[in-house]
Amino acid sequence: MTEKKTSPESGLSGSAEQAWSQILEIVKGRIPLQNFNTWLKPTSGVSIDSEVFLVCAPNKFAANWITDKFLEIIQEAVAAVLGAPRQIEFICSPDGGENLSTSPPTPIFNMEQPKPPVSARLFQDSQLSQRYLFENFVVGDSNQFAHAAALAVAKAPMQTKYNPLYIYGGVGLGKTHLAQAVGNYARMHFTNLKVLYVTSERFTNDFIDAIAHQRTAEFARLYRGVDLLLLDDIQFLTGKEATQEQFFHTFNALHQAGKQIVLTSDRSPREIKGLEDRLLSRFQSGLVADIQPPDLETRIAILQQIVHLENQSVSFDVLTYIARNITRNIRELEGSIVRLLAYGSVTGRELNLSFTQEVLREALGGSCTINNDVIIKAVCAHFKVQAEQLKSKRKTAELARARQVAMYICRKHTGSSLKTIGEEFGGRDHSTVIHSIGVIENDMKFDFSLRHSIEAIEASLKA
Structure with a gap:
């Protein structure tokens, strides 16, 4: 945490505010809209000088979150807008950031600019985030195999047959967490190992920078000198022929030297288009583990x-x-x-x-406006029954099915307790609600008509 000796100018600097707006427009296109609206939209540019861009965040919590999640994206946008990188410092004012002129705000911390990509610092700073550990990775049926494989590699790097370890799965399922957990565990328990985590985008940018500055030999020496290479989002090497060539030789050098490689992707090796066959075959030569959406x-x-x-x-x-x-x-x-x-x-x-x-x-x-009463009305309209009938003790097949569907949708879209849902339907016991939900979840697997009915009801709720 770095504090400034001087206070920023009172009020918002016009140029800083305008530049920050342009930066936010770039960032907005690269992250989910919900995240942008929650964390970055409330921020504002305060001042700029030749070294520092001062930004106001609503509070320290928000500043910490922005730094942890969006550091690299923001830095790239700053360089693109200003034509050169700046050190970014966050401040928050005592009144929450709305009035900077009441008293000088206190800097929270600064985001350091990326170090030169091709340098010995790759070994001093492995690019790992300390928040990604095995201890805080929640294991379930959907990720148990990938977790076990990653832990085995972390406990015995360069000693297992899982080389490379290739972890794949959809966006946001924990691939990066597992890859970095391997690196953090290895650094903690094998202090002499040279560990490096990079995204495929960073690998590509480092290679381009090395070409531009005629330092490809240094690039190769540094990347091939690690003991544990963790490369995230390997699918982004598609279409980059020169970078693929460089990674092919890096992979071979590390593998032949008995070094450990961990790769992640959003798809299996067979599903990646635009990568050379010789790379894909090497990806499949170790262990391939997938991560499914969590239950x-x-x-x-x-x-x-x-x-x-x-x-x-x-x-x-x-x-x-x-x-x-x-x-x-x-x-x-x-x-x-x-x-x-x-x-x-x-x-x-x-x-x-x-x-x-x-x-x-x-x-x-928009589903947050839905409550039990709204759901009951929608179900009644679909099945052409009355709300009083759903809440009655009658057990005809038609009413029973409509009641089960209503209970299922109430549980899914309102989060109401089983007891509360039971009370909505004539004071039924929570075990009846559990049974109804279970019946619907099971029947939906093979009853397409039921599935379409529920989808239609849910669509009407959102409309």
Whole structure:
């Protein structure tokens, strides 16, 4: 954390504000809109000099989050707009950042500019984030195999048959977490190892920089001198023939020297188009492990861990509601709970289900305005029955099915407790609700008509 000796000019600098707006436009196109609106939209440019760009964030929590998540993207945008890199420093004012002139704000910390890509610092700074550890990786059926393989490599780098270890899966499922956890574990337990984590984009940029400055020999020496290379998002090498050639030789040099390689991608080697066959065959020569979207229990566990780390308290119903509505992307899951905690901290409001629906309305595609009454009306309209019939004790096949569907959708879209849902349907026991939800979840696997009915009801709710 670096503090400035002098205070920024009172009020917002016009040039700084204009430049920051242009920077935000670039960043906006590279990150999810929800993340941009939550974290970056409330920021503002304060002042610029030849070395420092001073930016105001709403609070320290937001500044920490921005630095942790968006550092590289912001730095690239700053260089693009200003024509040269700047050191970025965040400040927050005592009144939350709305009035900078009341008293001099205090810098929170600074984001250092990237070091020269081709230098011995690659060995001093492995580019690893200390937040990615095996200890805080939530293991479930969807990622158990990949986690076990990564842990085996971390405990015995250069000694397993898993070389390379190739981890693939959809966006935001934990590939980067596992790759960096391998590096952090290795650095902690094997202090003499030279560990380097890079994205394929960084590898490409380093290679281009080396060509431009006639330092390709140094580039090759440095990248081929590591003991553990962790390369993230290998699919982005597609179409880059010269970079592929360079990585091919880097891979061979490391592999033949018995060094460990860990690769990640958003697809299996067979599904990557635009990479040379000789690279793809090498990717498959070790161990290929996939990560699937987490199941409900794992998603809830992830949310519980985040809440625990933030030393907060959130009800199980709220966590279940979020987990049921965000099903495929862990980053979105994390972003939603962090957004909720941040809003709760700023407003001082109770983190109940109603507040959660209000805060996460945009993230959940408008479903946050849905409640049990609205769902019951939509189900009744679809099945052409009356609400009183759904809540009655009648058990005709038609009513039973409509009631089960209504209970299932209530649980999915409102996060209401089993007891609350049971009370909505004539005071039924929570075990009846569990049974109904289970029946629908099972039948949807093979009953396409049922699936279409539920999709139609959900579409009507969002409309």
